[in-house]
Amino acid sequence: xxxxxxxxxxxxxxxxxxxxxxxxxxxxIGILMAIELILNAAALAFVxxxxxxxxxxxxxxxxxxxxxxxxxxxxxxxxxxxxALVLAVYRHQRTIFADDMHLLKx
Amino acid sequence: xxxxxxxxxxxxxxxxxxLVGRRLGAxxxxxSVAAVAGAAALxxxxxxxxxxxxxxxxxxxxxxxxxxxxGDAFRLGLVADPMSATMLLVVTGIGALxxxxxxxxxxxDPRYSRFFAYLxxxxxxMLLLLLADHFLLLFVGWELVGLCSYLLISFWFENPAAADAxxxxxxxxxxxxxxxxxxxxxxxTTTGTLRFSDLAAVAHDPSPWLGVAAVLLFCxxxxxxxxxxxxVWLPDAMEGPTPVSALIHAATMVAAGVYLxxxxxxxxEHHPAALQTVAVIGGITAFGAATIxxxxxxxxxxxxxxxxxxxxxxxxxxGVGSTTAGFFHLVTHACFKxxxxxxxxxxxxxxxxxxxxxxxxxxxxxxxxxxxxxxxxLAIAGVPPLAGFWSKDELLAAALHHGHGVLFLVGxxxxxxxxxxxxxxxxxxxxxTYRGHGHPHESPAVMTVPLALLAVASVVVxxxxxxxxxxxxxRFLGEPHPPAPDLAVMAFSTxxxxxxxxxxxxxxxxxxxxxxxxxxxxxxxxxxxxAHTYYVDELYDRWIIRPVLAATRGAFRxxxxxxxxxxxxxxxxxxxxSRLKRWVDAVLVDGAVNGTAALVGGVGSLARRLQTGVVQHxxxxxxxxxxxxxxxxxxxxxx
Numbered sequence: 001x002x003x004x005x006x007x008x009x010x011x012x013x014x015x016x017x018x019x020x021x022x023x024x025x026x027x028x029i030g031i032l033m034a035i036e037l038i039l040n041a042a043a044l045a046f047v048x049x050x051x052x053x054x055x056x057x058x059x060x061x062x063x064x065x066x067x068x069x070x071x072x073x074x075x076x077x078x079x080x081x082x083x084a085l086v087l088a089v090y091r092h093q094r095t096i097f098a099d100d101m102h103l104l105k106x
Numbered sequence: 107x108x109x110x111x112x113x114x115x116x117x118x119x120x121x122x123x124x125l126v127g128r129r130l131g132a133x134x135x136x137x138s139v140a141a142v143a144g145a146a147a148l149x150x151x152x153x154x155x156x157x158x159x160x161x162x163x164x165x166x167x168x169x170x171x172x173x174x175x176x177g178d179a180f181r182l183g184l185v186a187d188p189m190s191a192t193m194l195l196v197v198t199g200i201g202a203l204x205x206x207x208x209x210x211x212x213x214x215d216p217r218y219s220r221f222f223a224y225l226x227x228x229x230x231x232m233l234l235l236l237l238a239d240h241f242l243l244l245f246v247g248w249e250l251v252g253l254c255s256y257l258l259i260s261f262w263f264e265n266p267a268a269a270d271a272x273x274x275x276x277x278x279x280x281x282x283x284x285x286x287x288x289x290x291x292x293x294x295t296t297t298g299t300l301r302f303s304d305l306a307a308v309a310h311d312p313s314p315w316l317g318v319a320a321v322l323l324f325c326x327x328x329x330x331x332x333x334x335x336x337x338v339w340l341p342d343a344m345e346g347p348t349p350v351s352a353l354i355h356a357a358t359m360v361a362a363g364v365y366l367x368x369x370x371x372x373x374x375e376h377h378p379a380a381l382q383t384v385a386v387i388g389g390i391t392a393f394g395a396a397t398i399x400x401x402x403x404x405x406x407x408x409x410x411x412x413x414x415x416x417x418x419x420x421x422x423x424x425g426v427g428s429t430t431a432g433f434f435h436l437v438t439h440a441c442f443k444x445x446x447x448x449x450x451x452x453x454x455x456x457x458x459x460x461x462x463x464x465x466x467x468x469x470x471x472x473x474x475x476x477x478x479x480x481x482x483x484l485a486i487a488g489v490p491p492l493a494g495f496w497s498k499d500e501l502l503a504a505a506l507h508h509g510h511g512v513l514f515l516v517g518x519x520x521x522x523x524x525x526x527x528x529x530x531x532x533x534x535x536x537x538x539t540y541r542g543h544g545h546p547h548e549s550p551a552v553m554t555v556p557l558a559l560l561a562v563a564s565v566v567v568x569x570x571x572x573x574x575x576x577x578x579x580x581r582f583l584g585e586p587h588p589p590a591p592d593l594a595v596m597a598f599s600t601x602x603x604x605x606x607x608x609x610x611x612x613x614x615x616x617x618x619x620x621x622x623x624x625x626x627x628x629x630x631x632x633x634x635x636x637a638h639t640y641y642v643d644e645l646y647d648r649w650i651i652r653p654v655l656a657a658t659r660g661a662f663r664x665x666x667x668x669x670x671x672x673x674x675x676x677x678x679x680x681x682x683x684s685r686l687k688r689w690v691d692a693v694l695v696d697g698a699v700n701g702t703a704a705l706v707g708g709v710g711s712l713a714r715r716l717q718t719g720v721v722q723h724x725x726x727x728x729x730x731x732x733x734x735x736x737x738x739x740x741x742x743x744x745x
Contacts, residue, residue: 023726031722102719 007048014041028089028096032082039075043068109164109184112148112194113233115141119226127219134219135209138226142205145233146198153191157582162186163239173242180300185239188583189433193236193365196437199563200357200444201229203556208349210553211451221261221347228254232358236365241290241300244366248286248330251359252279258354259346271342278339282329289322293373302369309372317377323370324384331363331417334391338643340414344406348451351406356413356447357440364420364436371429385425389516392418394640396523400530401637405450405460408531412486413443415520419501422513428504430580434571435501437579438493441567442485445560449479452553453535457546462531467540471547474554476536478561483532485564487525488603493568495599500571503595518602525606533614 014037021034050064090096119141127134155162163185171179186194205225212221231254235247253276260272294300296315297308309316327333332340343355354360367374367384374381392415399411416439423432452475454460457468469476485492488499498521505514540546548554571579573591613620621629635641 019729023722023729098722099720101721 004048004052007052008045011041011045011048014038014044026097026099028086028098028101029083031098032079032086035082036075036079039071039078043071046071108148109152109162109186109237112145112152112198113230113237115145115148116226116230116233120223120230123219123223123226127223130219132218135205135212135222138222139202139205139209141226142198142202142229145229146195146202149191149194149198152186153195156186156188156191162191178298180240180242182243183239183301184237184243185302186237189365189368190236192433192437192579192582194233196440197229197232197236197358200440200560201232201353203559204349204353204357204444204448205229207352207448207451207553207556208347210550211349211455212347217261221258224254224257224261225349225353228258228354228359232362235362239302241293241302244369245286245290248326248362248366249283251354251362252276252283252330255279255343255354255359258350259343261347261350262345265345267342268345271339271345275339275343278336279329282326282336284325285322285329286326289319289324289326292319292322305370306372309376312376314377316373317380320370320373320377320380321383323373324367324380324387327363327366327421328387329363330366331360331421332391332414333363333387333418333421334394335642337391337395337414338639338646341407341410341639344404344410348406348447348454351410352444352447352451355410357444360413360417361420361436361440364417364424364432367421367424368429368433368436371424374424375427381425381427383425384421385510385513388418388421388423388425389513390418391415392422392520393516393523394418396520396527397632397636398639399527400523401633403462405453405462405465405531405535406447408527409443409446409450412446412524412527415524416443416486419498419517419520422517423501423504426505426508426510426513428500428508430571430583430585431497431500431504433583434579435497438485438497438564438568438571441560442482442492442494442564445478445482445557445564446486448553448557448560449475449482452549452557453479455549455553457540457542458544459542462534464542465535465540466538466542467536468546469536471540472536472549474548474557478554478557479536480532481561482564483528484607485568487528487607488521488599489607490596490600491565491568491572491574493564493566495603496568496572499596499599502599503589503592506595507589507592518598521599522602522606525603526610529607529610530614533610537615 018034018037018039018041021037022031025031025034046064046067048064050059050062054063086096089101093101095101116138119138122137123130123134130137152162163183165181165183172182173180205222208221208225212218215221228251231247231250233247235244235251238244238247256272256276259275260269263269263272290300292315296313296319297304297311299305299308329336340355340360344351346355374384395411395415395418399408399415402408402411416435420432420435420439423435450460452472453465453468456472456475457465459465481492485494488495490496498517502514502517502521505517569575570582571577577585609620612618619626638644
């Protein structure tokens with residue numbers, strides 16, 4: 001059986017890659033994709049902890065898997081909303097680069 | 107009997123002429139003539155009614171009130187008694203003739219209808235003055251004739267001398283009128299009445315205030331009748347058109363003062379001091395003005411001083427206690443002095459000059475004027491049986507019989523001088539050779555006919571008052587027992603008149619020296635002073651006008667420095683305070699407000715740096731914050 005630490009390491013790696021992507025990508029769609037990575041890292045962490053970390057009664061209830069399913073659903077919803085926003089912004093601004101979107105600049 | 111119609115007719119003519127006179131053109135004169143003629147006709151009717159012994163009054167006693175003052179109510183009451191009825195005849199008769207004469211004299215004047223408007227207003231005011239039955243109404247007429255006098259003296263106001271003369275006349279007479287008004291106040295507070303008909307009843311009051319009131323009333327007469335010391339306006343008034351001089355400043359208005367004293371004589375009668383004042387002022391005026399008249403060279407100024415002198419004689423007659431003598435002289439004088447002035451006007455009109463040096467020899471070219479002027483000269487000189495002889499004789503006899511020896515001599519001397527200066531004036535104007543440069547010609551008939559009519563009046567108007575006429579005039583005025591004719595006085599006055607005329611003929615007709623050289627040299631200073639009208643104008647200028655002007659200048663400066671200074675100081679102070687307030691407001695109050703704003707702005711601009719608008723920066727900050735929080739939690743020992 002694969003130890004928990006390996007799973008968590010993969011999860012952290014996914015999170016780090018996602019965070020880096022979200023912070024560094026100019027393309028808004030790229031950012032959305034990076035956020036998907038972060039969400040998947042979290043989902044992986046939930047599943048891993050369900051297998052190893054939590055009391056046995058809770059393990060049978062499969063709480064971690066449930067949370068992972070929710071995360072997948074939310075990620076889909078988030079992607080839809082994010083893509084819709086990107087489209088709307090593109091119609092107005094003719095750009096999907098995140099650093100060109102600074103209308104809220106003080 | 108429509109008594110109010112008499113003044114209302116000329117008033118209507120005035121209104122018509124002043125409102126639509128320009129459109130009437132030459133007809134405006136005839137409007138005035140018709141109005142005065144109508145008034146004259148009504149006056150004759152009134153006179154006849156009064157002569158028949160009926161009283162004429164309007165309105166009936168107890169009719170509507172005009173001016174309620176205190177508990178008293180004054181009516182617009184008119185009354186015609188023998189004295190005012192006589193004056194009505196004089197004013198309307200002479201007024202009609204002079205208005206007629208003015209048609210010729212004022213021909214071609216740019217303000218032709220205006221002149222007749224004023225003349226009609228004057229006639230209306232004068233008639234109101236004569237008919238008034240109480241002092242207030244008389245005062246209204248009195249002031250109105252003063253106004254008309256002012257308007258007509260300065261009728262040719264383009265000429266500064268005329269404008270000045272008008273002002274001088276107005277102000278000088280106003281001085282006397284102030285006394286008149288005070289006299290009215292005093293009379294009212296002392297007796298409680300201003301009705302002429304009540305005077306006789308209250309005059310017995312021995313209160314000295316009544317005497318003072320009489321003297322104050324006399325002040326008004328002094329101003330109006332140009333008596334010393336307020337006589338200075340009348341010679342200057344000759345700047346007005348000559349018909350005005352004849353009507354206002356010889357025959358009627360200046361006689362109003364005499365009329366006033368005669369009207370209120372009962373007041374003077376009971377206060378010998380007041381009566382004495384009248385007599386002395388009259389005597390001084392009569393003699394002084396006569397000596398000035400001898401030295402004047404302007405034909406109208408000679409007549410002006412002659413008028414002053416004759417008015418003085420009237421006052422003298424009243425002052426010695428004979429109303430009838432003074433009033434009689436007023437009537438006769440009005441006729442021949444109006445004639446003299448109209449004659450002078452005819453001379454000025456025909457020869458274009460009024461300095462005797464520019465005249466002479468007009469006998470040949472202006473025959474009608476010369477003849478009528480001669481008649482008037484003889485009348486005023488007192489040659490029997492012309493009008494002036496009878497009235498002057500009455501005056502002298504009254505002075506003598508009432509025991510005023512000095513005044514009798516003054517009157518006699520004045521009469522002699524009158525004969526002399528009138529003879530001189532006639533000879534210098536009409537005899538000898540023409541010394542001017544014009545083309546003298548006789549005046550038109552519209553001017554000579556009034557001359558002729560007045561000449562007839564000057565001859566006959568004295569007869570009703572003469573002993574031959576049975577003293578009808580005196581009886582009519584209510585003096586039942588006129589003094590018996592004094593043949594000695596008559597002879598004396600005839601002799602002095604003849605002497606005066608003879609002296610004038612000797613000196614100016616034959617050009618022989620009148621006085622021995624030594625006497626002439628002795629009298630030279632006097633002659634010089636008289637020629638300068640005794641320096642009265644200069645004295646007034648030195649002692650009254652200049653001090654008054656200096657005082658007003660001082661007051662003006664005080665006003666400028668003190669009052670304006672205080673006002674300006676307040677202004678400057680207010681300005682300084684407001685400057686201080688502006689500084690406080692700008693620096694302190696605005697500084698606090700702006701400082702707050704700047705602080706907020708500074709903080710805001712610092713905080714603004716955080717808001718880049720780039721969503722990834724926010725995300726980075728959030729991640730860094732989360733990492734920091736995680737680190738803190740881990741170092742503190744466990745989640």
